[in-house]
Amino acid sequence: MPAISKITVAKKNKGRFHIYVDRGQGDEYALTVSEDIFVKWSFSKGMELSEDDIVKIREEDVLDKAFQKTLNYLSYRMRSEKEVLQYMKDQEVGEEEARRLLDRLQDLNLLDDRAFAEAFVRTKKNTQKKGPLLIEQELYQKGISQKDIDHALKEYPEEEELENAIKTASKKQTSYKKEGNRQRKQKLLQFLMQRGFSNGIAKQAVDKCEAEIPEDFEWEGLVKQGEKAIKKFQKYEAWERDQRIKQYLYQRGFSGDSIEAWFSKMKEEGSLAEDE
Template sequence: MRISKLSASKHKKGRILVQLDNGELLRIGEREVVAFSLYVGKELTGEEKNALENAARESGLKDRALGLLTTRPLSRRELTDRLVERADATEEEAEAVADELERLGLLNDRTYAETLVRHYSAKGYGPYRLREELRRRGVPREYWDEVLADLDDPSEAIDTFLRQKLHGRITDRRELKRVSDALARRGYHWTDISAALRRYDASLEEDEI
């Protein structure tokens, strides 16, 4: 089969349309034009055509992955899931793209875990909630303890929360339970919550907390 026409797509930047003399239309990227030395009149064997299509598909998936990563950071699992769900990639294709991006330093679960912990700890989340976010976003468990070990002492964050939610001395057990439950939902350990309540109101008895 012979290439009868090469033209740039009017709808997608960087896409090249390859018209073959048998009526087929191939959609490839600019890099494939160079890599395969394509020109009008060039004869392609069936094997060369398949290789061209596979290379174009791989490039397209890499471009899609880079587009996803420039929107916001992602874990490896999040990226591969999105490629399968939104770009019709196979599991093998998605994993291969992720491997390549990791080699280039553009995808790093350890760095992503650090970013995630910084973001959510700044929002007032405690260790339990942070672990849940790491799990939910597919960060490998091997990184959890490493990044959580760098967390600041939670005392200041809990104290700030109590000052914002309470005004003066605690006199109502329902109010005490409300703020305690809220801190627990944010992922703080009960020992840290209890200690903070005593700092806030030293008159609280053990059985009141």
């Protein structure tokens, strides 16, 4: 049976050891192992190793390498069980071996889907202001069970959801300052629901933001859109031009009263001349 004839420390990685055996023809390289495996097997010069032992140790070392890589993968942020399994699959770790590593990580409290879900909810609501419906969808995609999702979403009470929806809507509505009230509200509502806020919460947030909008907010947008419409349709005769401008402005969410008020002002200023 081969016996260990020499043990050396790897030059590029001090945490790994080269094992040599003597099969009757002097030192012959057999394998390289991590410090953990070295300690586990208590390698020493003169120790006998069967060929089956060598094969088994090599397999253990491959698995240990995968475990160390997975630990590094987990060091950047918390991961779900599904994410870790996919990572190990990408590292070409077999299904049975991956399960063994997964159990080991759970025993070390390094993998916990419920704790992951709770932390995920806190991060998404505090830093990205996402709504709970979108967060729930993202957790599901990460392989979290519905039971753990429901538990984690308790970290997101309704009053906080409304607060985040209002902040999100307030910030976003400036993007729609060229739109009429009706269209701006519709776009804001759609945007909030895409961000994962419920229909009821989204409506409350939009109403709250609308109440704080300056009185001249829509008028400024109407003036800008009106100027654009005049240039767009100036080639038409007065009656058709006016009808096209009104339709254009109405489609952008401006109210009929606001449009008529703007038209009267433009007529007075001579910006919309009548046909001779």
